[in-house]
Amino acid sequence: MTATAGPRPAPPPRARWPRPSRSATISIASVAVFFLLWQIAPELGLVNGRFTSQPTLVLKAALEVAVADDFLRHARVSLTAFAVGYGLAMLVSIPLGIVLGTSRIARHMLEPPLMALYIAPTLILLPVMIVWLGIGIASKIAVAFLGAVFPIIVNTMAGMREADHKLVRMARSFGASRFDVFTRILVPGALPSIVVGLRLAIGRAVLGVIVGELYVSQAGLGFQLTTYGAAMRIDRLLVYAIAVSIFGYTMTALVRAIEARLQRWRPE
Amino acid sequence: MAQIEVRDLQITYDTPKTGERFTAVEGVTLSVEAGEFVTIVGASGCGKSTLLLAVAGLVPVSGGTIAIDGRTVTAPGPDRAVVFQEASLLPWRSVLGNVKFGLEMQRWTRDDRTERAMRFIRMVGLANFADYHPHQLSGGMRQRVNIARALAVDPKVLLMDEPFGALDAQTREVMGDELLTIWEREKKTALFVTHDIDEAIFLADRVVVMGRNPGHIKEIMRVDIPRPRHEDVLDSDLFNGYRKRLRAHLAEDMASMHLVEGAQA
Ligand SMILES: Nc1ncnc2c1ncn2[C@@H]1O[C@H](COP(=O)(O)OP(=O)(O)O)[C@@H](O)[C@H]1O
Ligand SMILES: [Mg+2]
Numbered sequence: 001m002t003a004t005a006g007p008r009p010a011p012p013p014r015a016r017w018p019r020p021s022r023s024a025t026i027s028i029a030s031v032a033v034f035f036l037l038w039q040i041a042p043e044l045g046l047v048n049g050r051f052t053s054q055p056t057l058v059l060k061a062a063l064e065v066a067v068a069d070d071f072l073r074h075a076r077v078s079l080t081a082f083a084v085g086y087g088l089a090m091l092v093s094i095p096l097g098i099v100l101g102t103s104r105i106a107r108h109m110l111e112p113p114l115m116a117l118y119i120a121p122t123l124i125l126l127p128v129m130i131v132w133l134g135i136g137i138a139s140k141i142a143v144a145f146l147g148a149v150f151p152i153i154v155n156t157m158a159g160m161r162e163a164d165h166k167l168v169r170m171a172r173s174f175g176a177s178r179f180d181v182f183t184r185i186l187v188p189g190a191l192p193s194i195v196v197g198l199r200l201a202i203g204r205a206v207l208g209v210i211v212g213e214l215y216v217s218q219a220g221l222g223f224q225l226t227t228y229g230a231a232m233r234i235d236r237l238l239v240y241a242i243a244v245s246i247f248g249y250t251m252t253a254l255v256r257a258i259e260a261r262l263q264r265w266r267p268e
Numbered sequence: 269m270a271q272i273e274v275r276d277l278q279i280t281y282d283t284p285k286t287g288e289r290f291t292a293v294e295g296v297t298l299s300v301e302a303g304e305f306v307t308i309v310g311a312s313g314c315g316k317s318t319l320l321l322a323v324a325g326l327v328p329v330s331g332g333t334i335a336i337d338g339r340t341v342t343a344p345g346p347d348r349a350v351v352f353q354e355a356s357l358l359p360w361r362s363v364l365g366n367v368k369f370g371l372e373m374q375r376w377t378r379d380d381r382t383e384r385a386m387r388f389i390r391m392v393g394l395a396n397f398a399d400y401h402p403h404q405l406s407g408g409m410r411q412r413v414n415i416a417r418a419l420a421v422d423p424k425v426l427l428m429d430e431p432f433g434a435l436d437a438q439t440r441e442v443m444g445d446e447l448l449t450i451w452e453r454e455k456k457t458a459l460f461v462t463h464d465i466d467e468a469i470f471l472a473d474r475v476v477v478m479g480r481n482p483g484h485i486k487e488i489m490r491v492d493i494p495r496p497r498h499e500d501v502l503d504s505d506l507f508n509g510y511r512k513r514l515r516a517h518l519a520e521d522m523a524s525m526h527l528v529e530g531a532q533a
Contacts, residue, residue: 166356167356169352169356170350171369173349173352174421175344184372188360
C-alpha cells in the first residue's frame with residue numbers, strides 16, 4: 001500500500017446559489033401542495049390531527065410563542081451554547097488542521113482516527129460528557145464543540161494537502177521563505193476548503209446543542225422541544241423545530257455566501 | 269567570464285521505487301554571455317527542464333558547478349527569475365497581485381511594487397486587465413502575466429521553461445515576437461527551453477541541442493540571423509538550413525528511442 005492510500009474526505013462540494021428556474025418553480029409548487037395536504041388531511045380524517053397538527057395551528061402557536069413563551073430567553077440560552085462551542089471549535093481546529101495538513105507524518109498518523117471521529121456521530125459522546133462535565137451548559141458546549149471540530153479539522157487538512165506544488169515551486173523561485181510559502185501559498189489555497197469545513201460544522205454544532213438540551217438542560221430550544229413533546233403540543237413543538245431549522249439554514253447560507261466570494265477565482 | 273557558467277553538471281533524482289538514483293543530466297558544460305539569448309531543444313525527457321531548474325536553484329546539483337557572475341548557485345536568487353510553462357499564477361490574485369508577488373518576496377517597498385508591477389503589465393499589453401483573475405484570461409494572456417512577473421523583479425537572467433508550450437501555434441508566434449521585442453529592450457540574459465525547432469531558432473543567438481540517456485548536450489549551434497528578426501526569416505534558406513540540422517538531431521533521437529523500446533520488448 002502506498003503512503004497516500006487511506007480514507008479521503010470527498011472533494012468539497014462547490015457552493016452555488018440556487019437560480020430561479022424551472023426546478024425552483026417545481027420546488028415551490030411541491031411545498032405548496034405539501035402544506036395543503038397537511039392542512040386538509042386531519043379534516044378529512046386521513047390522519048389524527050393530534051399527532052400531525054395543521055399549518056394554521058402551527059402559525060397560531062408561532063404567534064403565541066413569539067409573544068408569551070420566553071422564546072427569546074430560550075433562544076439566547078441555545079445561541080450562547082452554540083456560539084461558544086462553535087467558536088472554540090474554530091479556534092482549535094483551523095490552526096490544528098493547518099499544522100497537521102503541512103506535516104506528512106502527522107497526517108498519516110492522525111488522519112484515520114480523525115476521519116473516524118468525523119464520520120462517527122459525536123453525539124454518542126454526550127453521556128460521557130455528562131459524566132465528565134455534569135448536567136449544565138458545559139456538556140452542551142462540549143457536544144457542540146465535538147460536532148463542529150472534526151469537519152473543520154478534516155477539511156482544513158485536505159485543503160493544505162491539496163496545495164499546488166507548482167505554485168510552491170514558483171514561490172521558491174522568487175526566493176520565498178518557508179514562512180512565505182506557508183502564508184502566501186498554502187493557507188490561501190486551503191481557505192475554500194476551510195470554509196467548507198466551517199459550513200459543515202454548523203449543522204453539527206446546532207444538533208449538538210439541541211440534543212444536549214433534550215437531556216441536560218432546564219432551558220433552551222431543545223428543552224422546549226422535550227417539554228412540548230411530552231405535553232403532546234405538536235403545534236408548539238413544530239414552532240421550535242422550525243426556529244432551529246431557520247437558524248441553521250441562515251448560518252449555513254451566510255457561510256455559503258462567504259464561500260461563493262472566495263471561490264470567485266475558482267473556475268468551474 | 270560568462271554570466272552563466274555551467275561546468276560538468278550532473279543532476280540525479282531519487283527514485284523511491286528502485287531506491288537507485290536516476291541520472292537526468294550528465295556532463296553538461298555551457299557558458300552563456302550576458303545579454304545572450306540561448307534556447308535549449310531536445311526530445312521530451314532529455315533533461316531540458318532539469319538543467320533550467322538547476323540554474324534556477326530549484327533542483328540540487330549532484331556533480332559539477334553552476335555559477336552566475338562567478339557566484340555558485342545553491343538556491344534561487346534575485347539575479348534569476350523563472351517563467352514556467354503551466355499556470356503558475358496564483359488563482360486567487362488579480363493580474364496586478366500576481367505580478368507583485370515576486371516583488372513582495374524580494375521585499376521591494378510597497379509603493380515601488382505597484383508602480384513597477386503596472387509598468388510591466390503595460391509592457392506585456394495587459395494594462396486593461398490588471399484587475400482580472402487568471403481564470404478570466406486566455407492562455408496567452410496568462411503567459412504574459414508570467415513574463416511580466418519575472419521581468420518585474422529585474423533579474424539579470426530570465427529562465428523560461430517552455431513558456432509557450434501550451435499555446436496554439438499562432439499565439440505562440442505572436443508571443444515569441446513580443447518576447448524578442450521586450451528582450452531587446454530589457455537586455456536580459458535568456459535561457460529558453462522549447463521543443464519547437466522553429467521557435468528555438470527564431471529566438472536564439474545559440475541553440476543548445478540535448479540528447480537523452482542520460483541528458484547531455486549534443487551540439488551547440490550558433491544562429492547568425494541579424495536582429496531585429498521578423499517572421500519572414502522563417503522562410504529564408506538560412507533558416508531552413510538551421511531547421512534541417514536540428515531536425516536531423518531530433519530524428520536521430522527518435523530512432524534511438526525506438527531501438528531502446530525494441531530492445532526492451
Ligand atoms: N522530480 C523528478 N524526480 C524523478 N525523476 C525526474 C524528476 N524530474 C524529472 N525527472 C526525470 O528526469 C528526466 C529529465 O526530465 P526533464 O528535465 O523534465 O526533461 P525535459 O524537460 O527535457 O522533458 C526524465 O526522465 C524525467 O522522468
Ligand atoms: Mg520539460
